[in-house]
Amino acid sequence: MSPEKQRIIFMGTPDFAVPSLTALNKMGCEVVLVVTQPDRPKGRGRKVVYSPVKQTALELGYSIAQPASVKTSEFFDLINSCTPDLFVVIAFGHILPKNILAIPKQGAINLHASLLPKYRGPAPIQWAVINRENKTGITAMLMDQGLDTGDILMTSEIDISSKDTSSLLHDRLALAASDLLIKTLSGLEANTLTPVPQDNSLATYAPLLKKKDGRIDWSKSAEDIEAFIRGINPWPGAFTMNGEKRLKIFAADVIASSIKQPPGTVVGETREHLFVATGKDLLSIKEIQEESGKRHNIKDYLCGCNIRPGTILG
Structure with a gap:
């Protein structure tokens, strides 16, 4: 037929x-x-x-x-x-x-x-x-x-x-x-x-992702975190915490580095870049959004909100 x-x-x-x-x-x-x-x-x-x-x-x-x-x-x-x-x-x-x-x-x-x-x-x-x-x-x-x-x-x-x-x-x-x-x-x-x-x-299994599963584990390598951010965009969306403030991360780059700091530590911040230590290498955050705020590229975000080196995200 x-x-x-x-x-x-x-x-x-x-x-x-x-x-x-x-x-x-x-x-x-x-x-x-x-x-x-x-x-x-x-x-x-x-x-x-x-x-x-x-x-x-x-x-x-x-x-x-x-x-x-x-x-x-x-x-x-x-x-x-x-x-x-x-x-x-x-x-x-x-x-x-x-x-x-x-x-x-x-x-x-x-x-x-x-x-x-x-x-x-x-x-x-x-x-x-x-x-x-x-x-x-x-x-x-x-x-x-x-x-x-x-x-x-x-x-x-x-x-x-x-x-x-x-x-x-x-x-x-x-x-x-x-x-x-x-x-x-x-x-x-x-x-x-x-x-x-x-x-x-x-066989492998691909379980459903829930909102809580979007939290970034900074102990992983920068490569794994960058792929994680892309993989859960748009749902459930990658996020980290700066104190009580929830920060949603939409895009990032991997920066090869031998810097050794506790994972999640902000190790560099300029007017245009925000670098975070991971289990291996650094993650350069490119797009970010505060809870209930607007989505910004990192340059625009840092114009109005400083995240000082030594801050620990988690």
Whole structure:
């Protein structure tokens, strides 16, 4: 059955999944239902907002379901009534139970933002940057009941540059996912894909990052801290404390140095630079923001706020 004639149920929630849903629409696929997370309050005003996938589905005229749970009989009946040939699942946010996965005639495809079996889990993009990987990618797999454990159908590699933030890498990977999805559907139609089991002995996990996880550990090397700052930009955002004052760090450079000071010690401050000792080398902070303040480059920030040498950040 050609991809255009398949009855597809698409499941996804965040921005990452939007290019793939759009690609299915452009290809002329029959998307019989879009399943996404329930609307949630967001921001200081706690205004209820649609997920990016719901917003796109509304614009494209698709039917939408937003179950609070995928384990209810009501959700099973809804999915079963759609008589789907295939699920396409991208960053949905739920693990589908066995009875749901058994519904589509041709199974379920999941696209994951790593080269599996590395970085299974909810935050593969961030951890790839944090861990200073030089490449990552997208994996298209057949879904099973495990967390990103299904047999691999296709992969697409993406280089990670030394300047990539998780945000920049996210956007490139989202587009790569949409391209790989179409190639995977075409490969399945042509019967040219052979599912390959993952080597579980090589598996690593990319756990969800919480706000508290953004605190900088100055005992690590400057290289590791700089990658950490990029990897959690924009969420949860790297920060350190200057006394009771929370400082958010957006960008930094590594400065080779033999200076030996306790990690977190400010060892140099001029009108344009702020250098901090780490476990190895110095970190030159480039962009900074005080809590409830504006984001500044370091030169502008130091014009109005001095952080004297000997100050210990933590």
